[in-house]
Amino acid sequence: MQKRVLFITTVDSPVIRGDCDFLRQQGFVVQYLFYKGGNIRNIIIAQLYEFFWLWRYIWRSCLIFIWFVDLHALWPVLLGKVLFRKKIIIMVGGYDAAQEFSLRYGAHLKHHKTLVIRLCCRLADKVFGVSRFTRDQINRYIGKKAEELLLAIYLPEITDLSVRKVYNWDVAMVCGGYSLQTLFRKGGDFFVKISKYIPDRKFLLIGLEGEARRWVEERRPENLTVTGKVSHVEVCNLLSRSKVACQFSRYEAFGLAIGEAMAMGCIPVGLNYGGTPEVIGDAGFLIDKLEVQDALQAVEKALNAPDSLREKARRRIRTLFSPEVREAKLREVLRELGIRRG
Template sequence: MKIWFVNKSNSSFIIQDYEILKRHFDMGNSHDFDVAFSWFANWKSAYAVQKAKKLGKKSVVVIGGYDVAYEPSIGYGAFTKFKETIPAKYVLKNADLLLPVSQFTKREILERIGRKKIRGEIHVVYNGVDTKKFIPSKEKEDIIFSMGRKSKEKLKGIDTFFEAMKFLPYKYEVIGYEKTIPHDEVAKKLSIGKIFCQLSWRESFGMGIAEAMSCGCVPVVTHRGAIPEVVGDVGIYVSYGDPYQTLIAVECAFRLHRFLSERVRKRIQLHFPLERREKTLVEMIECI
């Protein structure tokens, strides 16, 4: 079986999927393939779905969240922009297999389109964390991390994070704020931290949260989107946009770190290991 991996990217989670499929299948191209595999319902994946349909081939699309989001108050999501809604709807209606990264994202697919209009199957396949790469350092430091680009301050709650940090005596850093850094460097940074804040308006999965938890960082997060699916009962929840709640939660997280750190990592090892995603992806594609 040959896989046409449609939209290669420098995003770590997309690279991971490419490496997974490369290990198990022959890699084809747009002229020679059995299955077209795409990330996100966009123009590139719409072209791949249309071509696969025309040739009698199969199409698989991972729904990452932005592609089904409608958040007009912060100007986020494909469904807030007419030109992005067109390919998103086509993909959701016509792909043979949709793989949302969370139950939250699956619900959004059904809200946007409705099950009767979707031709293919829908299966949630959670993102996976390389728990052998994202490991806690033996020498943890009193550092608080968050993650997100400067251009996404409102979406990621970074403005709230900075406001809360003004009143705390600890070192802190927003990873990737000014520029994207290598994945290995992200793992190195998270390994020494104790607390990870993701104060987002929404997360369709929360890869940064999961990787930080794998490193034993106690999560301080909002109860939005798919975040509760990832964090469960091993984190501390705060309201979106509330710096006062955030600083209290961070102080609490520091006090609880030695009790929660192992539980936090264990949750990722049990529920979101990369090996599970690999096994499920391969099985899904082989059975399509």
């Protein structure tokens, strides 16, 4: 009989689907639960559903794999570890490790969530941060338990990745979101500001909706194009037609967007904070503060950089953040936990 893995997440993304597919490829039966919270009523419904879902499937499972740690991790950890002695892996993202008062961002702004996160992580067999930065952030609350397990960057097939090609945009940035809070945290407001200083360059801001897009549309210069939410394939297509990509996030757990841009051949420019510098490394340009002149100098350097730096950025992503690298680490983790292939 095939072994069962319970896989629980609150977000759907290529990285999370990649982990789920990896477990299936190892021969496990993956029982998938997408936990959708929200207001108090929805949280109560989600908690009840999760509780009965666990009782149905936990008996024959060998592992509980939880993406992010919040209220949705509480029942799986309590039932799985305390009652049934199951192995538990928790992947910590950004929000669940953060306490950013100035940005009004992070689970640890609320004391009861810190208690839940600390309990879940201390009972889990393995806790991983998506970057060294995230690992260090979560370890402030749970002790030195979390390890680093870098994200993989999953890319769709893009036909033209040649270095010498026609570019539609000079500078691009992915800043998906609806709220002004997200726009500000991702540095979209700063991107709009610097675009005004280089009117002869074409700027592209990808993925805005709602009040965030309205705010930008009211302030954007003529040389800045804004798109709404687009598919992952279209995001990568747009990035592949851009020379430079920016990541000016005031808080970024990993830097997935800038990593995808690098894989698409963009030369990266980013803020030297959070997970962003771990992704960019020596294959791009970093600024220490969100100062306009510093950013303009870095963008100009990137625009005038040789194509060899573009290829270096691609190579860095292929070498350090490929699905194969992450899958090899996950195999090692399963061996450490004594979990054999299904």
